[in-house]
Amino acid sequence: MGRHIKKKARAEIVGPQVKYLTPDSTLKLICRVVQSTEASAFIFWYHNNRMINYDLDRGINVSTEADFHYSELTISQASKEHSGNYTCVPSNSQPASVVVHIFKGKVPLQAGRDG
Numbered sequence: 001m002g003r004h005i006k007k008k009a010r011a012e013i014v015g016p017q018v019k020y021l022t023p024d025s026t027l028k029l030i031c032r033v034v035q036s037t038e039a040s041a042f043i044f045w046y047h048n049n050r051m052i053n054y055d056l057d058r059g060i061n062v063s064t065e066a067d068f069h070y071s072e073l074t075i076s077q078a079s080k081e082h083s084g085n086y087t088c089v090p091s092n093s094q095p096a097s098v099v100v101h102i103f104k105g106k107v108p109l110q111a112g113r114d115g
Contacts, residue, residue, distance in 0.1 A: 009036035009093035011043075013086075021102045027078040031088030031096060033069035041091040043071040048084040078102050 014030040021027055033040055043064050045052050052073075053062045059078075064071040069090075075082055080102050087097040 007035045009090075010034060011088045011090050011093055011096035013088055013096045013098045015098075017098050019098060019100045021078055021100065023079050023102060023104060024077050025102075027073075027075040027082060027100060027102070029073040029086055029088070029098065029100075031071045031073070031090075033090045033093050036069055036090075036093055038092060039067045040069060040093070043091070044089045045071070045073045046085075046087040046089060047082070 011031050011033055014032065019027070029045075031043060031045075033043070045062055052058070052060050059076050061074045061076075062071065063074075071088060071090075073086070073088075078100075083100055083102045085097055085099055087095050089095040
């Protein structure tokens with residue numbers, strides 16, 4: 001049997017793995033599926049282990065272009081309750097996660113601001 005080195009498809013969330021925002025700002029997370037040979041059947045977003053793709057009432061909007069291996073999560077007017085772990089889970093690849101901190105006050109200098 002020949003050995004084939006196959007790279008695993010994986011998700012990647014654009015930007016730093018820890019994001020800092022102030023209340024009422026817009027949180028935007030972009031997930032890309034890389035090293036995948038086929039389109040994802042779905043790309044789900046989770047906030048602290050809860051699937052949030054359809055949480056429109058919480059100000060959450062998800063736009064997915066599965067054919068293009070791309071999904072964007074937007075939360076307008078983010079509040080402290082939106083802090084936590086966000087995970088992008090495509091149907092056919094490894095997930096990716098970031099941690100979001102939303103709080104009043106100064107953002108840690110080394111972190112910068114990212115929305």
